[in-house]
Amino acid sequence: MQEKTIKIIEQVPVGIITFSADGEIDFVNQNFRKFGILYHFETSNLPGNNILQINLFPNISIKVELHQLLKGLPFEREIKQITTNDGSQIDLIVKGSPIFEQDKIIGGILLIEDIKILMKTKEELELKTEYFEKAIHHVNDVMIVTNPKGIIQFASGTALKKITSTDKEIVGGSILDMFDEEVKSLISDKIENVKLKIEASRFGFNVEQANERYSFECKLEPILNKRGTLQFLFFFFNNITVDVSEKKRLVEKVDELSYYKSITNNLNNALFVLDKEGKIIFWDEQSEMLFGLSGEDVLGKFFGSTLELFDKRFFENIKKDLEKEKIWKVNLNIFGKEHKKEIFEAKLSYLDDYQNTIVVLCSNITRKVKDEEKLKLTGESYKNLLENTSELICKVDSKGNIIFTNKTFLEVLGYNKDEIKQKKFNHIIQPQYFENSIFKVDTFDKTKPTIIELPLLTNEGSSFLATVTFIPKREGGNALHYLCYIAEIPAAEKVDEIELLFPALFKASQDGIAVETDGRIVVANDSFAQIFGYDGGKKLAGKDLLDLVSNDDILKVAEYFRLKEHGKNAPDRFEFLGKKRDNTYFYTEFSISSFETDDKKYIVMVTRDITERKRAQKVIRESEEKYRNITENIDDFLYTFE
Template sequence: MKPIKANSYKDFQKELGKLQAEHYHLQSIFKVAPIGIALVVEEKIEFINDQFCSIMNCENNNLIGKNFKDVFPDNEEYERVFKKHSEEIKNEGICKIETKFRRQDGAIIDIYLSSTLLDPDDQSLGTTYTALDITDRKNTERKLHTQIEQNEQILKTTLDGYILTDTEGKIEDVNQSYCEMSGYSREELLQMNIREVELQLSDKRIEKMIRLGRDRFETKHKTKDGVILDLDVSVVVMNFVQGPLVAAFIRDITKQRKAEKELKKSEEKYRSFFEYNDAVILFINHEDQTIYFANEAAVKYYGYSKNELIGMKISNINIMHVDTIKTKMREARKKKQNYFVFKHKLANGEIRDVQIYQTKLYLNDQELFSIIVQDITDQKKAKEEIRKKEEQFHTVIEAAGDAIFVADFETSRILLVNKQACKTLGYSQKELLTKTIGDLDPEFDEQNHRKNIWANLDEGESITIEVLHKRKDGTVFPVEVRTGIIKYNGNKAVLGFARDISERKQAEKLLRESEEKYRLLTETSGDMILLQDLNGQILYINQTGLDFIGTTRSEIEGKLITEFISQEHIELMNKRTEQRLKGDIRTCHYEIGIKLNPDQVVPLEIISSPIIQDGNITSILVIARDITERKRTEIELKQYREKLEELVKKRTFELEEKNKELEKYNDMFIGREFRIKELKEKLKIFEDKHNDKKL
């Protein structure tokens, strides 16, 4: 720096005033600068601006005079930054590094830190540090990285092929599924153009993709060994700064198309078979529900001529509404069901019950339904008579939740059982009808007094006893049997309603043995814990659950759990219960809402596990946790993710601009400091001379 010359003490005073004014002006600029600025001399913080205080979440006097090392989370991080600072200052005169600061409240934040010596020739004057809080940017980058890794994992594991190309067709990326599909290695494909495997790709198709941004079509690819594959392709065009890229998801439909062609070839072969078959056969057009073909048997059955039948709407024959017919046919395709029972009207107006067997076929590039019509009017009437006679008795028997048996009074041979009895004992109905009561009750033959009990009962009387039953697999379980004497097919018989009480017995035993052991565990848990039976009735709930819902044990136990579930999740709970009733023993994780009051629904994370005794599900253990805060966080993350790309670009641009501005401020600050120092020294010399003259 060049020395400042002055001809008099007055000139020095004037120059010093200017420099001091500029110094105060520069300090004001630093104070309001949008990035944190600190001056550190011999590891002590001598100056910080307001933005540095804001970053550290503290007042100015909390940092001034403190060791600069204190702003770092630990000595290791400080030493890392100081080492890099020393190396880069020596080589380049400035150091830029990403690091971490510990704020006054203890929070660790990400910082972009720049440093430079106030005077490269005199390190004792200190170091200027500028700090920019990049915590949000770093968090965003971490989330982006996680999302990218998840997407890459999906592409690697999907069964569909995936290819990424530029608009010229050069392959930029490919997954393992397509490599296996095409026979090429990943390395080979990345050196190829899509046109080398794609046989039907045209410039017009590419223009359409780019214009619309997406497309779906069928095409053909040639494998490495020359095999031609039929493929279903879904394309999405993604626009990036460097240019658009085309992502294609590819599914091999070669076998499907081959099967369709073979089916088409066979249609004509079987046409003559349909025409002269004795069964009533119609072909129905799938689109407009008109009769496309009718054989001679159909003409004879319905009483119309062939010309009248061909082209006739099926709704003219089927007395159901056309929308109902279409709905049932759609349901048939979904369920892969090939028959229905309808009422058809003949040409003479007579209504007949018919059973329709349906098959889909293709003829002349049309999708048709082949239906075979079987008249079941007489059969249905006979079955209806039998059904009415048996309906009442069997409805009661089959609807019962208990196992029901009817046995011959004299021989004890089983004459009738319901489905619940088969389910409980593990036998088919046919097997049980070959058994006697003694085959099911291991103590029956040894304690013949039970026969004496039957003998003392009059018809219509009943008695309840506890006995043991043996399943097909040999396991023995306790049952409660209500037995009585009835007439069955004109003969004296024994009617028994048997209820499995294994759960009750086991529950009583478990309660006696482990109630105190588990009571403390569940009652002190921070999560809500409850036990429900397979009907959804709450058997137990811990204190945490009671406090959360705001009720007492006597008010909630015995009620259905669906009484506390939000309306939108009741169907989910009922579905879970049905799965348990069918024997699903998996531990399930799902989310529901619980009603704390009519206006408040709180989201819960549920872990549901079955309680299994003797191979059967007896109850369900539910652990619930309030996830209100997590849901709120997920919403916020979604909002951040949507603005992520814009935020990163914006913050990067701001950082570059602020660094430029800071370098400008640094140059101004360093120059002014040296000028002020020099003027002070000159002023002192003049003052000394002036004092000497006075003496």
């Protein structure tokens, strides 16, 4: 048995040396001798020599540790960068422990182990990582590796020149030197935070290179060594300039729509929006008033059948006409709730060049048509139409002089034609208005309508509040004038504040709404954020959508969105187990639609927390099972007398 033990010790894959209490070496195993040949340290004639008087390892002394060992203190030491026969370098771990016999130190033992090849030959130190870099570039635009102090060890990426303008070799320098003071301060704070918490961090920043502004998202990952201490910092940079620009373009488009909505509200026109299938996706207050239908009645439904106008085949013909003409018009005869016939003029136009969204502007022209029939205005000039309409209309020149008024204007304000021609428009405004406000026609926008709420004064001295729309016009040359539409505001009626179009709808929705592209959330409303445990929608911008999915359902959700993004067949509604910010789980349901703009596909997600619904369904199923069991076994509870 003793012979077998000695044989095992000789062949064990670690170097072993034992020595007496006075340091005399009494045993060296075969593996230690092999280490000596491979790593150039002393192995010949070791037995009989005093371990305290020789250096086992080249240029390294462990005599202090050996003296402590013989006093009863074990040690462990890492000996770095021992050069091998082939030019590589390794680390060695030397462990020492005293040998006791009846509580008395009779000697010691050393164990030597080669733990890792650190470096190959100098030629192999050159980064032969072309394949690795290509793989990284498919995921990240730039990757930089630093040590814990921020000194760059490795840098590569297709967008590196967009981050830094220096032509110098950045490896060996500080990563902070690549940026201006603002970004440098940000990255410095993030590094300290990651070092403190030992957890990944994600942040964004902007840089300017060659008069171009770029937006980047950075993910900072700490890498630990085997001992659990920080060894490297990995910086993964992605150029999100296009995403940021796209988000800005979408916001500007929404603002533009909000502007036109404000005009239609003041002109009592209805505005609603259709998708390319003809389904209503936006329905404003004026539409509710004109058609007598609420948003709940019409949203998501085909507008032709909902408003009882025409079928889908006719709608397809409208779209073909819109490809040729920018605006398609039609007069619609609709019977309202009181079964009175009303006539609407509908104007349809594509929102943009992608032809995915159609804007419909509807005006109730019943009174206008009746006036035309009554006054036989067929063939009459535009001036006669303005003259006889029931609305208050006038024209003013660029200096504010009134140059035309219709009959209704004269009747309501109590002037005759001769009196009004001597007036400026500010003469028919209540004088108290000018105490706190300025009215100058020459300051109005010369390309877009200007809408003002004004207290107007009649010739008899009475006043009324009105919304006045000044629309710039040029006729017969370059002379600029403004066509004014005056809408009286009833005294008992409170003027509603002008609402924003899509932002108000987006923010006020109780359902969670978010827009996603390329796996990342572009924008989300507060309801969406609250469902997933976040304080606001802004905190989700740029976040990976799969961060909101439980680990069990990540593959299912990822595959679903892959199908959607590639236009494959997939249901428009699906359920999965969501993950909140606090890592709790809940059941949620996504209703999905998509749109394309600038050759990029976006997915719109409407989500609801269906945890309670799931719980109720489970209770119902359990109840059904309970009563089914009772029914099936009822014969066991009945006794029949014959």
